[in-house]
Amino acid sequence: MTELGLHDVIDGLEVLICGLDDGGRIHVFNRSCERLTGLPRENAIGQSWLDLFASGGRSEHVVSLWAQAREDGAVGPFEALCRNNRSLRWQFSRLDPRHAPPVALWAVGIDVTHEREALVRARELQRMGALGNLVSGLTHELRNPLNGALLQLTLAQRTLARHHDVEDSLASVDQAAAEIRRVSSILDDFLVFVRPQPVHLERTSVRRIVTRAIERSAFKARAAGVTVGLEPGSEALAEVDASRVESATFHLIANAIDAAAAAPDHIVRVTISVAGNSIAIEVFDRGAGLPTDAPIFEPFFTTKQGGTGLGLSIVQRAAADHGGVVGHERRDGTTVFRLELPIVGGLTN
């Protein structure tokens, strides 16, 4: 095969192919390499292969493999992290330089980034599954005594409420009951966070879902002296997992209640809007807002005393599992959280 013919074949292959001289400089750089690196061939020729394809960690290991390939003729497969953070699996094959001078070594690779990511996800799911079982068992064990304690406190509340001059005692009992509800809510959050949940899409009224989320937050709103209102509108039908969207909306409203409790108006406003194939649930409050660039969607990040930092992670996961997004912005002194979901054909995990 002529040199021109060889290069045509190399260019047509989906795998990454680099021809290197004895010093490790690139002399052949096929189109797959161009696509992956975004580097035109003319710019890549003459560059160090190690700098271009193995600079992202474990580079010493790759250098030793490189040296081995020069001695032994073939090494691999091995993985290296490219400059643009792609995971590549390579094999070195030594070639007599007389055959295609100055190329003395061929580096043949494939992009395994997706494979690596899938592996990491699978391991994460496995880890979360094990953690989920642990938390599920723990939650189960804790909820029984919590339920007994809360029922006993409720009984005490109602008994005390029939008597005069017991306001202080009643307030203490109320506070204890509120704390138990908070512990229960934290347990719920942990359970939802650590246990991977499948998405069950069904055509349903998003307005009804949001109404239920508002009802669920009623106790918290009352305790904080905040009014939560849903603006009028249509039923807004969409194919969503009602339970997941309700939970996500509840967390957005619960956060807004905390913020609105310190705001002058003590109001949380919720809207539902439809545009194209998307439906958006927006939650507004006139609280102090969030610190700029705070990693609010990171698990366990919280700006609230006593918060678990899991609520917005749960919202983000619900959005992603539906093929939607969640975001926030500050508009004229108002914090707006927006949960946007596809009306039809959302992704499922």
Add this chain to the structure above:
Amino acid sequence: MPKQAAGPSGAPPARNPCGAEQTAVCVTASLRSARALLVLQLRMLIVLVSPYPSERDALKQLLANEGYRVTAVAARQQAVELADRARADVVIADAQVVGLDGAALVGELAERNVRAQLILLCSRATRWFETRDFVCLPKPVDLALLHRHIDDLMADRVA
């Protein structure tokens, strides 16, 4: 009892026992407003079964204070025998004693031809849901939700 689709925690979906939506809503609303009277008239019997003394005693007292007749026991077999003997209307059972699916208790009640409605209190659920055979409420129990379900059961019986 006509069963509704499962739904998350919050208000149970509106029932429609009469077929005509408006009429049903009115009847149900009237029944709810007259709940205390109905409790007295029907003398609804609730059998409560829970292995946890704290939960059992407090819930028994809270329901009794609402006007219900309540008998509380610790074991499933006692509950079945009591429900059969006293013709219980509602059995509220901790999922711990009947199993998560409630199937065993449903089967035992059916064998004895007891038509009691079953409400499970479940520490593993995070939201309420309803199946053909029972309603499941998560712990800690939302008393308002529990009352609403009992009211619905009463409304269904009267309708």
